[in-house]
Amino acid sequence: MSDAAVIVTDVSKRFGETEALAGVTFEVANGELFGLVGPDGAGKTTLFRILTTLSIPDAGSATVLGLDVVRDLWAIRSRVGYMPGRFSLYGDLTVKENLSFFASVFGTTIEKGYDLIAPIYSQIEPFAERRADALSGGMKQKLALSCALVHRPEILFLDEPTTGVDAVSRREFWDQLQTLRSSGLTIVVSTPYMDEAMRCDRVALMQGGRILEIDPPSEIGTRYPLPIVAVIGAERYKLLLSLRDAPHAHSVYPFGSELHFTDDRAGFDPVTVAAELREYAVSKGFKDVEVKPMEAGIEDSFMELMPPPVQRAS
């Protein structure tokens, strides 16, 4: 048997006119924390539904824990944990009732799964008698993760667990994922947040039903094909518009407190690009503009790989 926890081979899925997945191929190793990074509509949820046996691919094949997602669906279901993107718990049951319910569906008890869920569940246990509806966003998310783990799955699928969650709760959630990963659990997680991709072992950048690139997060930026520099200056919007007209401008995007300028001359020295651009900005009347060579990050790479946004999704 293969060492891979997940093998996806040329999987396609179409809903009417929309091509949700267009020939997706990748593998996830045992014990890996694997990220699917991409915006709404990239095909992440469709992929999760296929891997958790809730949807059947139109073409291609996939195995999870060595089992075929179509033929062996019943065997797969008891061995995977799945946290869907929408809040999936029973709002009118209490925290403890929800957890007991999910345990009993899988023929187990809270006690048998307790050591695995303890680091997460202990944080919401003081509210065990509270209705799930009355929990805050961060607590709902901890309960949903506990419910997905209580039957001790061998692999965990998390579909956008942090969408709409604030920056602090997101960090805490990822701390918990890394603890689970170090216990040997395989985790496949999707997110629209590029910063979260940094915390995965490997990430697949997805867009429009396709995988654009798969790499460890630290390597994605190194494959950036063009020289890129960071620009800092006042009057940022005017500066942005002006830099788009600079000779050799390939793309200019705001990035936090900076603008990232990509030059269209592959292989050109970024130090020269920075010097030329500084001169250009000064000639256009922008004073005190700082321009410095930089390493591309995941979000730079993602935008470079992305096909330009079009009105029609398909």
Added chain:
Amino acid sequence: MTDTAISVHNLTRRFGDFTAVDSISFDVAPGEVFGFLGANGAGKTTAIKMLIGLLAPTAGDARVAGLDVVKEIEEVRRRIGYMSQRFSLYEDLTVLENIALYGGIYGLTNAEIRTRSSSMLTSLGLTDDLVGRLPLGWKQKLAFSVALLHQPAVVFLDEPTGGVDPITRRQFWELIYAAAERGTTVFVTTHYMDEAEYCDRISIMVDGRIATIGSPSELKQKWGVPSIDELFVRLARPS
């Protein structure tokens, strides 16, 4: 005309024993892009609901576009635009039908609706189609433009870019900048901390109070942090 677009003074809202918004005060200048940040449950949504007249304050007062949000609420509603995190246009109507509908609600003339529709389609690079068929990012850009249709003095945007791809997210911010250049005041919430850096000024709400307020560069200097993300984590979870 007053010289503040939003003026909030000791604004408070209690639900039973729970104080969701605890005597907050701040001003936003006309044409400013103001980022209103806070963790889930910090009181942001309650505060916004009071500013747009959907919830009465327990104490304190607020003026938006120079008008009192309690006593002059009808007039306030005509002077503001609002875009919620849930998509608010009609998916089974076309782009132009949606614009005509909202234009009618805001009391624009047919001639005004015609000119503004065509300039909106041009500036967004959009052709008329069923709104339900547009990708999320385009829907959000369209919803923002519709919120500006009646040329409000202040526009409130509640997490407008959640789940949107990184390029469209930036295009959305360029629409915000362009609106601010034309003098519209923009009041925006977001969970993307890089977007916080795009604002002229931001505030961070913690447990119903405003923990800090200022321009992103001022705040980074004042708190000795490299990014607003760091500042947010520090303030929102004091430990």
